[in-house]
Amino acid sequence: MAELLRVHVDPEPIVLAARGLTVRAGRKLLLRNIDLSVRRGQVFGVIGPSGAGKSTLLKVFNRLVDLEAPPLRVEGEVELDGMPLYGSGVDPDELRRRVGTLFQQPVIFPKSIRANALFGVLHHEKMNRNHQEERLEESLRGAALWDEVKDRLDEPATTLSVGQQQRLCLARALAVRPEVLLMDEPTSSLDPRSTEAIEELILSLQDSHTIVLVTHDLGQARRVAGVVACICLRDGIGEVIETACCGDIFSNPRCAETREYLNRRAGQ
Amino acid sequence: MSRLLDRIFRVVTGACAFGACALFLGIAGTILVKGLPAIDWQFLLLGPGEQFGSGGILYQTLGTLILVATALAVSAPLAIGLSLIQTTYLDSVRAKRRLRLAIYTANGVPSILFGIFGLILFGQLLGWGKSWLAGGLVLGAMILPTLTVALVERIEALPTKYLAAAAAAGLNRSQIVRSVILPQTRGGLLAGALLGLARAAGETAPIMFTAAVFSGATLPSGIRESPIVALPYHIFVLAQDSFNPAAHSQMWGAAAVLLGLVVLLSLLALPARLRSAEEAHHG
Numbered sequence: 001m002a003e004l005l006r007v008h009v010d011p012e013p014i015v016l017a018a019r020g021l022t023v024r025a026g027r028k029l030l031l032r033n034i035d036l037s038v039r040r041g042q043v044f045g046v047i048g049p050s051g052a053g054k055s056t057l058l059k060v061f062n063r064l065v066d067l068e069a070p071p072l073r074v075e076g077e078v079e080l081d082g083m084p085l086y087g088s089g090v091d092p093d094e095l096r097r098r099v100g101t102l103f104q105q106p107v108i109f110p111k112s113i114r115a116n117a118l119f120g121v122l123h124h125e126k127m128n129r130n131h132q133e134e135r136l137e138e139s140l141r142g143a144a145l146w147d148e149v150k151d152r153l154d155e156p157a158t159t160l161s162v163g164q165q166q167r168l169c170l171a172r173a174l175a176v177r178p179e180v181l182l183m184d185e186p187t188s189s190l191d192p193r194s195t196e197a198i199e200e201l202i203l204s205l206q207d208s209h210t211i212v213l214v215t216h217d218l219g220q221a222r223r224v225a226g227v228v229a230c231i232c233l234r235d236g237i238g239e240v241i242e243t244a245c246c247g248d249i250f251s252n253p254r255c256a257e258t259r260e261y262l263n264r265r266a267g268q
Numbered sequence: 269m270s271r272l273l274d275r276i277f278r279v280v281t282g283a284c285a286f287g288a289c290a291l292f293l294g295i296a297g298t299i300l301v302k303g304l305p306a307i308d309w310q311f312l313l314l315g316p317g318e319q320f321g322s323g324g325i326l327y328q329t330l331g332t333l334i335l336v337a338t339a340l341a342v343s344a345p346l347a348i349g350l351s352l353i354q355t356t357y358l359d360s361v362r363a364k365r366r367l368r369l370a371i372y373t374a375n376g377v378p379s380i381l382f383g384i385f386g387l388i389l390f391g392q393l394l395g396w397g398k399s400w401l402a403g404g405l406v407l408g409a410m411i412l413p414t415l416t417v418a419l420v421e422r423i424e425a426l427p428t429k430y431l432a433a434a435a436a437a438g439l440n441r442s443q444i445v446r447s448v449i450l451p452q453t454r455g456g457l458l459a460g461a462l463l464g465l466a467r468a469a470g471e472t473a474p475i476m477f478t479a480a481v482f483s484g485a486t487l488p489s490g491i492r493e494s495p496i497v498a499l500p501y502h503i504f505v506l507a508q509d510s511f512n513p514a515a516h517s518q519m520w521g522a523a524a525v526l527l528g529l530v531v532l533l534s535l536l537a538l539p540a541r542l543r544s545a546e547e548a549h550h551g
Contacts, residue, residue: 067435070361097438107433109448120437123447169433176438 012040013081015180015210016061020076023056023065030056030072031238036229038180043206045225045246046214049261052231053238054214055104058182061085061212062099063092080180097124100173102183106165113160114153116168121175139175143167144201163194170201181205183213187220199224218265222250232257296527303524306517312525316483316497322514325522327486331400331496332529334488335475336465338404343412344461348450350412351419356441356449371420375413380473382410387477398495400488403479410474411464418463422456423449455540462537466530472500499526 014037021034031053038044046054056072059065063085065072078085085095097120109116117136121127127135136153140146145167149160157168166186173181183202187195195217202211202224215221221228228250229243234257242255253259310324317323350371358364386406390396426449434444472480480501488494499522506519 062436064432064436067432071359093435093438093440095438096436101436103429103433103436105429107429109430109433110452119434119447120439123437123439123443172437 012042014038015040015042015081016044016212017079018057018060018076019078021057021060021078022075023053023060024073024075025068026070029237031060031231032234034076034231034238034240036240036243038210038212038227040210041206042227043202043211043213043225045221045228046212046231047216047218047221047228047261048231048238048241049233049264050216052233054231055184056238057231058101058184058212058214061180061182062096062101064096064101066092097176098178099180099182100176100178102166102170102173102181102186104185104188106162106169106189108157108160108165108168111157112154113149113157113168116157117171117175119172121177124176135175139171140168142174142201142205143171144197145171161194163190163197166190166194166198167201170198174205178209180210180212183211183215185214185216188216195220216265218250218262222246230255230258230261232261296531299520299523299527303520303522303527306521307524311521315486320509320512320515322518325499325502325518325525328497328499328502328522329525329529330487331480331485331498332469332500332526334400334496335404335407335479335498336468338401339407339411339468340461340465342405342408343415343464344457346408346412347415347419347460348457350416351423352445352449354416354420355423356445368420371413371416375417377410377413378473379410379471382406383474383477385409386474390478396491397493398479398481399491400479400494400496401491403475403496403498406474406478407468407471410471411468414464414467415457415460418460419453419456422453422460426452458540459537462533462540466533466537469533470500470526470530472504476501476504499529 016036016038018034018036021031021036022029023031034057036044046057048054056065059068059072060074060078061080065074074086080095080099084090109119111119114136117139118132121135121139122132137146137150140149145164148164149168152159157165160168166189170186187198190198199220202213205211213221213225225246227243228246230241230249230253231238232241233239234241242249242253242258244254249258250262253262312324312329313326314324315327316325350367354364354367354371358367383406386402386409390399390402390405396402430448430452431444434448439447475498479496480498481495482502482505483497485495485497488496503519503522503526506515506522509515
């Protein structure tokens with residue numbers, strides 16, 4: 001009977017993985033020996049003190065580290081769907097199409113709302129006018145912005161509020177149909193209402209995307225993340241101290257550094 | 269003590285600024301006072317008279333415009349390419365440093381050397397003799413570093429968030445150049461181009477060996493042995509005949525027109541420069 005009742009659920013496959021990841025800027029070590037696995041459809045939270053290397057970790061996953069001057073050096077294994085990201089023959093531009101990014105501050109180009117939403121996708125796909133309109137609506141709906149802007153798509157995007165601008169940036173990322181979304185403190189410049197809207201979006205996007213979310217807001221990590229990794233500085237170098245299910249890491253952190261960080265944040 | 273130093277600093281910088289303005293106003297004022305009486309419609313719209321230093325300066329003005337337009341047509345695409353190589357396409361820090369050094373060094377090369385280079389290359393090796401195209405090409409080479417430096421500085425002032433956002437959307441370098449860098453540095457290109465042209469319009473040395481004659485030329489009809497008359501060289505020749513009052517009057521008139529042309533180009537560049545600086549500041 002027990003055999004019959006046991007339900008076997010296969011875990012979702014790993015989409016993003018880092019093994020023994022080390023990142024250097026010249027001789028300076030920024031991140032050391034990072035091991036992470038992000039599964040499909042997961043919201044993977046990354047918390048930790050400022051300067052610990054959380055944003056650098058995100059830049060490793062979409063190879064924006066290549067654009068740093070001078071470029072950062074990445075050692076170890078980093079994979080997307082089992083494919084090494086830093087292997088020879090990997091096209092970083094194609095990788096960035098598959099791994100979208102939402103930055104801390106909304107980055108709006110001095111163009112219309114329409115042009116901003118379609119900014120990336122028009123460079124990747126040849127589309128006729130109807131197809132463009134469909135994709136525009138799909139991405140703006142995905143970012144919960146369609147109803148607010150559908151009547152003024154050709155107005156400058158700078159006329160939107162900061163919260164709307166951030167959702168427009170999300171629409172721009174969604175229009176390219178990425179598999180993974182990297183979010184670097186996406187609500188740090190937003191008011192509580194816009195923050196709530198973005199958090200709802202993250203939860204709704206979970207069905208179709210894998211999300212890595214860097215956040216300083218522990219409440220946000222609790223609300224949206226399934227798994228959380230805590231990055232702290234050891235000897236001035238960022239290391240993943242602890243990775244666990246969201247409930248476990250907040251209620252029963254195993255490492256002293258995690259406890260100390262959580263207590264410090266709770267006291268603020 | 270620090271207040272005293274502050275006052276001294278303010279007085280010295282104020283005096284420097286006043287000196288620079290006074291110098292410019294002195295030169296411009298002298299040229300205008302002596303040149304404006306010579307300027308009328310006939311002076312502006314007629315060709316040269318039969319006697320030395322008589323008639324109008326229509327062909328000299330047109331010649332100057334032809335030279336600067338040629339210079340711009342040659343140097344603008346090259347400057348865009350060079351500035352993009354320097355800022356976007358070169359990955360090696362050492363190579364970037366070397367190219368930057370080369371561009372800044374070229375910016376300081378005396379214009380007479382460009383003239384001699386043009387004489388040897390176009391006049392002697394290619395056998396063009398004096399040619400408007402040779403003059404335009406030499407002026408183009410001369411303003412190329414100025415234009416490139418202006419563009420490089422504008423591109424480097426572009427907020428990196430735009431480049432990062434474009435790269436994060438999966439755009440490759442060429443797409444980033446087309447959709448972010450060029451549209452947002454148009455002001456810098458325009459400002460650099462007009463400032464470069466203002467410099468080119470007033471240069472005598474590069475064209476006296478390669479393109480300009482004092483008289484006997486109207487509009488160019490070919491490339492070989494097709495010289496041109498131009499305002500800077502016209503002024504240069506008239507200035508050497510200091511005992512002829514008619515030539516003197518012509519010289520000051522031509523100088524006032526040339527000054528007007530240069531100031532006009534600089535003023536046209538001003539809004540683009542201000543917008544460019546404001547964009548860089550507010551990013």
